[in-house]
Amino acid sequence: MLLKKLYTLVFLRTDTAILLGLKKRGFGCNKWNGFGGKIEPKETVIEAALRELYEECCVTVKPENLQSIGQLEFTFEGDPMMMDVRVFSATVFEGTPIETEEMNPKWFPYDQIPFKDMWLDDALWFPYMLKGQPFYGKFHYQGFDKILHYSVEELDSM
Numbered sequence: 001m002l003l004k005k006l007y008t009l010v011f012l013r014t015d016t017a018i019l020l021g022l023k024k025r026g027f028g029c030n031k032w033n034g035f036g037g038k039i040e041p042k043e044t045v046i047e048a049a050l051r052e053l054y055e056e057c058c059v060t061v062k063p064e065n066l067q068s069i070g071q072l073e074f075t076f077e078g079d080p081m082m083m084d085v086r087v088f089s090a091t092v093f094e095g096t097p098i099e100t101e102e103m104n105p106k107w108f109p110y111d112q113i114p115f116k117d118m119w120l121d122d123a124l125w126f127p128y129m130l131k132g133q134p135f136y137g138k139f140h141y142q143g144f145d146k147i148l149h150y151s152v153e154e155l156d157s158m
């Protein structure tokens, strides 16, 4: 029986670049990713996304400026845990990203996204996010550096 755990990922964007953070510890350490993490029991997905973003790079986004852009489901060979990741993007935000204990933030022009230093699935669904096309992706990993099978589909809306 699969155990499902909810996570958030937030990507800040300008018309020329996307903000990624280098994870400094824990799960996904040394990979560039969006900002996010677990959802606490008594908070909404939006509240969790905004809390994690602020905790990880000290940037604030108003709930109305957070765009729900996708959903990712990750499963792992031999493990009942399924990670249900809600992906958001924002182009309107307050504050300048700064390094925290968790993340080292950096702006990447869209033609310089460091996919070789990111989760393998990112190259498969980033094109949808960068076009503003809502998506639903499912990835079945063997360990953390091999995808056994996957699917990504466009959604009419998120």
Ligand SMILES: Cc1cc(-c2ccco2)c2oc(N)nc2c1
Pocket: 007, 008, 009, 027, 028, 033, 034, 036, 037, 074, 083, 085, 119, 120, 121, 122, 141
């Ligand atoms: C297996 C996996 C997990 C995550 C994750 C953990 C917490 C939030 O996201 C990923 O994030 C990305 N971009 N690929 C990912 C693959």
